[in-house]
Amino acid sequence: MEPRLSTKAGFKGGINLSNFYNDDINDNNLKAGLNAGLFAKLPVSKGFSIQPELLYSNKGSKTKYDNVLMGKGEVRTNLHYVELPVLGVFNIVPNFNIHMGPYISYLAAVNIRDMESDGSSDEIADLDADNFNRFDYGVAGGVGIDLQNVSLGARYTIGLNEIGKSGSVSGEAFKGIKNTNLSFYVGVGF
Template sequence: MCAALLSAAFLTAGNSVFAQEQKTGAESSLTPKFGIKGGLNLTNMYVKDVSDENMKVGWNAGVFAKLPVTQGFSIQPELLYTNKGAKETYNNFIEGKGEYRFNLNYVELPVLAVFNVVKNFNIQVGPYASYLVGANIKDLKDDGTINNITDLKADNFNRFDWGVAGGFGIDISNFTLGARYNYGFKEIDKSGSLSGELTKDSKNSAISLYIGIGF
């Protein structure tokens, strides 16, 4: 849905998008940029018939390249380490009251098409693929007790995830500020496993806020 909205915004901008420059005021030509970036994740796990997941705060960090194709259009591949997951509350007779906290750590590769709507403002859309490198699931009881669920590790989840990402960026000289939404297409759990019972065939969802520095 987010990607569709971003595509619609691009189409309404029309041919004026390509009239914008993909460079800073200090540059006289289209120049590739390489840089580092990092920021905050607000993540969740979504599934059609479940509504009790809660947003969890995580982080993201990595490197990027901004490769101009023509004025107003660039390709931006990135390599990120990103923390996703969710908080899921429970309240039943057997377990009592508490919260499962899923921390899922991925190495992620987005490849984004970047369109400059005006000189210092762009919209971004493209696919991403990621690989789960670590998982930590905690059981936080209402009485303050915290237990690690040792039966659930990275091998108990699907290692690969993919989806679509879309957002916007603001370029100020060599600095960039932005926000992005990632929508996962792959269930994070292995079907028929304990991870499937706890996550109910959920998929990843993440809002990322970031700052970057290009060189």
């Protein structure tokens, strides 16, 4: 039986587990963040739709520390993006899909926070986003389950653009580093 698709639009939100990658980074310190926004699902043919989204997506990385001077805690680098993925959605069966496609993101803000072991948080730096590449782009792929007007899914994105740029200390510190992100989400469509 061919999957029957209908046009829908709605809201979605969930959690990001992100990290940086390059040739020198090989840790698994995933930083949790949020993703939330709007989506539309536009059927093109039986079993295939185009799904544009407009999202807020918090990405970045974390590094743990344990030393005599600072004690125990972790430093989190937060990158706040407005993201536009445009995905091809292939319904394998009526309620299960795989989706993939490109995304482009605009970096709105950058900050670094110190999360201490007692649960307190201090902002170390509110960095100038102009010292970073404002645009990130990459590819996304994932799976989803549609239950009436509710969608559940998981998606992996990998950035293809370096986040740091030349000309400043903070930009140079992130030169060569790219984003990677695993997100889990719930969507409600109408």
